[in-house]
Amino acid sequence: MSEEIRLEDETDRWRWVCPRGHRTWEPTNNHFWCQSCSRQRGVDGEFSKLRNKATGEVFEREDLRLVTPAGPYPDLWSGREGSA
Numbered sequence: 001m002s003e004e005i006r007l008e009d010e011t012d013r014w015r016w017v018c019p020r021g022h023r024t025w026e027p028t029n030n031h032f033w034c035q036s037c038s039r040q041r042g043v044d045g046e047f048s049k050l051r052n053k054a055t056g057e058v059f060e061r062e063d064l065r066l067v068t069p070a071g072p073y074p075d076l077w078s079g080r081e082g083s084a
């Protein structure tokens with residue numbers, strides 16, 4: 001089962017936080033990146049899971065479907081860096 005996140009939808013974006021509880025994450029090809037985490041000393045701003053703020057459930061990148069108005073996020077970019 002996968003969860004859908006509409007990247008352009010503020011309600012959806014605010015529902016999900018990085019492992020440290022920030023809402024400043026951005027998707028990358030194979031994982032996520034958090035602006036707040038990357039600013040902290042000794043913290044890797046990259047991670048592979050997002051936490052659902054409401055339920056506390058943690059989802060792996062592969063279990064999340066990221067959707068933009070133009071279509072599914074990974075499909076838009078997958079051609080650029082070869083196969084995963």
Ligand SMILES: [Zn+2]
Binds near residue numbers: 019020
């Ligand atoms: Zn963070």
